[in-house]
Amino acid sequence: MRASGSQEPKRRRRAADGASPRDDLEAQIGLVARGDGAAFDALFERLAPSVFGVVKSVIRDPAQSEEVTQEVMLEVWRTAAKFDPGRGSVTAWVVTMAHRRAVDRVRSVQKEAERERRIATEEVPFDEVTEAVESSLERERVRRCVNSLTDVQRESLILAYYRGYTYSQVASLLGVPIGTVKTRMRDALIRMRDCLGVAE
């Protein structure tokens, strides 16, 4: 599937210079699905640090983040055969699973209402998040693309993705109408996709 035909050259470039060519991971997940422990080991090395990073950025608590990371990686092991390359890359599959689990964990642990109340007074930790992104790995490119967003786009994206807030929570944090936040989130992601050259 192709969301945008113009992305193909960029993707090829990424595959050429990236440390984790997509085809490689697809081959690995295929082996994992057949119960290959060595392939799972290799896949783990490649993806678990990202899983842990994304989970920890949302959950914060290290012990809980560790638990969720374990859950996610075991889910990868268990459900490797369900991976469908037609629906995206292995990385996207795993990281999406990690993010959703992390978000579900914080939302179930803290009652939503409690969280809503807290949000009203919470100091927004943009710098912290941005710094985390800046200081870690390949990330220069991500940082550059994040910086190319408008303020509202960037803030919406960061609060939602790295903090696990819902769009309505983001709206109340930023003092922006809900409808605006919804559109800005989508715009931000489209710009990120095009900037990163990772379109399907």
Add this chain to the structure above:
Amino acid sequence: MKITSRQTDAHTLVGAYAIDAITTRDRKRFERHLAGCEECAREIAGLREATAMLGAATAQPLPAGLKERVMAVAEVTRQQPPVEEQAARTGTWAALRGTFGIWLRSLGWPGRLTLAAGATAAAAVLAIAVVFGVTNGSMQQQLKQVRASDRQIAVVLTAQDASMMTRAVTGGGTVTIVMSNTRHALVFTAKGLRPLPASRGYELWLTGPAGTRPVGMLPAGSDGVTGPVVASGVSAGDHLALTDEPARGSARPTTPMMLYIAP
């Protein structure tokens, strides 16, 4: 293309959905929309490649031991076949999986499992790894047997707040525990524990502020399945422990604890 206003409305959630910035209710609503919107599915796939990079940008070194635990558990965890296995996952089990973590914390068990065994004890062979919310076919089968076997057990299993946890024992099987906070009780089963000589048996304990109490000996298992054993009177701060004891049981643990759910 003709777009109705309802579609437009749901479609505005594409971005929020792709980064999980929606409530569970919105997510369900959007997924219904998604089922009939190929264009949305395509768009989301593309956006998720971008969000995956946002995630990958946070990659960081893993805590010590995490990989070993996952590998150990994977080794004893059955994989799903490529075809959908929906029948094996009833709503109840899905719910148990979902609520498990909260329950544990509410009991004051942060869910850390440590192996407290002396190097000399036979038990030390077992390295115990942690799994949260992982189920597989054999455990479900195990629990089905449990469900049928005893009314007291059924009370725990059918409690509103019942939640399940599974621990894998490297080189020595898995244990599955279903707990109910409101019933102050849990059901313990094990599978594939290392066989002990006839003169010995596995004894289960509750230990905490109320002291150390024997729960009982694990019955000799058939087909490698041990239990079920019900522990009642579980209170906050209690830990669950397993030791190797003389077959008639001991009043206090006499060997190092093999399984210990500790803060």
